[in-house]
Amino acid sequence: MTIANAPRQPLLHDALVALRAPTQLWSAQDGSLGSRPIHGLAHGDVRVLRGLDLRVGGEVPEHLRTDGSAADRVVVLSLLRRLDDATPDPGIRLSVDRRVGIGTWSERLEITNRHGTAVAAPIEVTLTADATPIDAVKQGLASAAPPWLARQGDVVAWTADGIDARLTAAGWDVTTGDDGLIRLTRTLDVPPRGRAVAEWTVELSDPDGAVRGARGPVPWGIPDLDGLEPTLRRWAQAALTDLDALRLTVAGHPDDQFLAAGAPWFFTLFGRDSLWAARMMLPHGVRLAGDTLRVLARLQGRTSDVDRAEEPGKIMHELRRGELSVESGVTLPPLYYGTVDATPLWACLLHEAWRAGLDEAEVRALLPTLEAALGWMRDDGDADGDGLLEYIDRSGHGLANQGWKDSGDSIQWRDGTLAEGPIALCEVQAYAYQAAIGGAELIERLGADDAGGSAAERARGWRAWAAALRRRFHEEFWITDPEVTGPLGPYPAVALDARKRRVDTVTSNLGHLLGTGLLDEEQSRLVAARLSSPELDAGTGLRTMSTDAAGFWPLSYHGGSVWAHDTAIAVRGLSAEGFHAEALGLVSGLCRAAEAFGYRMPELHAGDDVALPGSPSPYPAACRPQAWSATAALVAVAAVRDADRHDVRSADRVRVPSGA
Incomplete structure (x- = not known):
């Protein structure tokens, strides 16, 4: 019999993946990372990020649908009712366009406003850096100790078991913690009947990769x-x-x-x-x-x-x-x-x-x-x-x-x-x-x-x-x-x-x-x-x-x-x-x-x-x-x-x- 607290291999059947070998990003259907052991951004044989929490106006966006038909691109649509008016028809929505390339991950957030007045949209993104080998993830073992983060302005760099990672978040306020957390904050001003965009990117390299x-x-x-x-x-x-x-x-x-x-x-x-x-x-x-x-x-x-x-x-x-x-x-x-x-x-x-x-x-x-x-x-x-x-x-x-x-x-x-x-x-x-x-x-x-x-x-x-x-x-x-x-x-x-x-x-x-x-x-x-x-x-x-x-x-x-x-x-x-x-x-x-x-x-x-x-x-x-x-x-x-x-x-x- 299996011991109840023995390590368990992660389940994959309901996870969302975007990939371009040797880079892959696994998430929940709403695009978030961290609720399941498989979640994270990996390059080669190492996971370099394991958490992503996105909040707009202090709330998690309400997921509508996800298009994952392309191997290397995912589009997630959500509602932002915290910022909306009281009428039944949703008037403010969020589109997250996620793309994974060879050694890259880019995230583009676009907020669309149907109303005749401008909307201020406070955005908070919390990312969790990681350095866990993929074989440890597969065996259900605990994540590795968080890597040391080096921040300079809106750029954060770290090394994960030989993989060099660099996050660039132009236009964001960026802070880091000793626990591997990277926090991005900004307020998007969405014009009347218009849209506003915020982006960040992660670049990865593996000098010793096979x-x-x-x-x-x-x-x-x-x-x-x-x-x-x-x-x-x-x-x-x-x-x-x-x-x-x-x-x-x-x-x-x-x-x-x-x-x-x-x-x-x-x-x-x-x-x-x-x-x-x-x-x-x-x-x-x-x-x-x-x-x-x-x-x-x-x-x-x-x-x-x-x-x-x-x-x-x-x-x-x-x-x-x-x-x-x-x-x-x-x-x-x-x-x-x-x-x-x-x-x-x-x-x-x-x-x-x-x-x-x-x-x-x-x-x-x-x-x-x-x-x-x-x-x-x-x-x-x-x-x-x-x-x-x-x-x-x-x-x-x-x-x-x-x-x-x-x-x-x-x-x-x-x-x-x-x-x-x-x-x-x-x-x-x-x-x-x-x-x-x-x-x-x-x-x-x-x-x-x-x-x-x-x-x-x-x-x-x-x-x-x-x-x-x-x-x-x-x-x-x-x-x-x-x-x-x-x-x-x-x-x-x-x-x-x-x-x-x-x-x-x-x-x-x-x-x-x-x-x-x-x-x-x-x-x-x-x-x-x-x-x-x-x-x-x-x-x-x-x-x-x-x-x-x-x-x-x-x-x-x-x-x-x-x-x-x-x-x-x-x-x-x-x-x-x-x-x-x-x-x-x-x-x-x-x-x-x-x-x-x-x-x-x-x-x-x-x-x-x-x-x-x-x-x-x-x-x-x-x-x-x-x-x-x-x-x-x-x-x-x-x-x-x-x-x-x-x-x-x-x-x-x-x-x-x-x-x-």
Whole structure:
């Protein structure tokens, strides 16, 4: 049981966010900061402000509505009845125009007066400076001690854990206190039937930060959304706005862009997330893929380091400005390699980007990284030499699970027992197979002969390795016992455990196998049927775990919730295998969820059945926006276009709860 006073992760589902990576501002819907633990202005991995209280005429403005449709701009409208007359119609209102840029926050207050007499509007703003690391905010820990404030006239400066902050409030009276409070006061004279404006700005810089905001144009083309169903079109439009705001570069390479994983906790480079997001965006141009591949290639593992989980040829997991405390007993170094899937996914993206038109000179320059990545799959990635890729944390303080479902309880048996590692995940074998086959083609077509043999010989070697992995997968992963499989027939285990036993829980991981070439035609049909079953398909997307598993819970992070990107990967695979009706069924579910969440798809949502009242309900700690949740919209668009080309339609099904 949870101890009542234990730290709690902040809830996000009803908070308002404006962002332009790596800067983000979380507030209440009325624009105020401080009533919830998530509230504040953060840059990189540090929160620099945590409170904002606005009063006009001594009262908090009465909130009317908020427009947060743009990723980096919020407009809040309120009434100022304390300054108004006694008639029923409101005559004085306040508009707060909030904009967040790369390292900037500007606030513009505009008071409008309908009356024939002037109005004096006393304004008081109280800001609370902060210096709390984002990982401490995520864990629900107490805020850091307030930073020392240096005031000179209407400018206040402070340093928050390496982040330099500077507030400029021209025209305001500014005072500061030892408690981190910054007070701005002034009186606006609002003319008859006119308006008056007051502003302030905050500028931020992170000299030692690992990432920077991307200032160039977006590295993709604008997709054609004409003719789409309105819900899908609005979701895709919102997703493109969010993706624009999630763009980052790494220090020293401002021209190579990638997508930050998501707000508020993952405003940085994640190997797996950034690779999947780039793959999903490939139909709209290859530049994002090429940039992402180069960024990750520069950070490819060169040596063996247990603490960092680094190995030669391995692609990194995440990059931070300092050590990251995830939870009790788990601390990650600034550059961490604890992921089993980023390396094959890198190779898959390189091959797909080449086929999509990435310049061959760029591809050739990345071939040494490719061959090192393939070598890692064969050697360190397959530590026991059984022809499959496994993972285990050897450091004692890293991630216990290192696939995309990386929570501690994500890989479990059907009876709820946790699987023991080393773990060989089913989808990682699919990625590795696809990586080896695609890598072999690239080596054969573009590679050069070297001391390791001719390019043709190396390509044959990787095809043989892939064929052996495929045979091993077919022999070891499939669960065929009719008492376990039920009427839907055999299915692949989610993983093999330390004793090479088939972990029998039915999960959404199956969707990642489609389109990789790992399965034969009949196996693909069996998987497609599983994905369409009511045990996995919630009607708002795929559940991460089947409802017939003992560990299923709709609000479990990886054990019953629905993730948009996970569903989109299944949609992508179903379309590739020709199961267009099944793909459209999942797209319909995602569109229901997108509409319910205001077209900004969160990281995940609850896996309740769509027919239940209140479904879909939020997973209250889910990040948003999230890069691969946003790119899921573009996968949905591609699946609809593909189905149209094959003249396939799918009825918008009304589903009933499983077992009803």
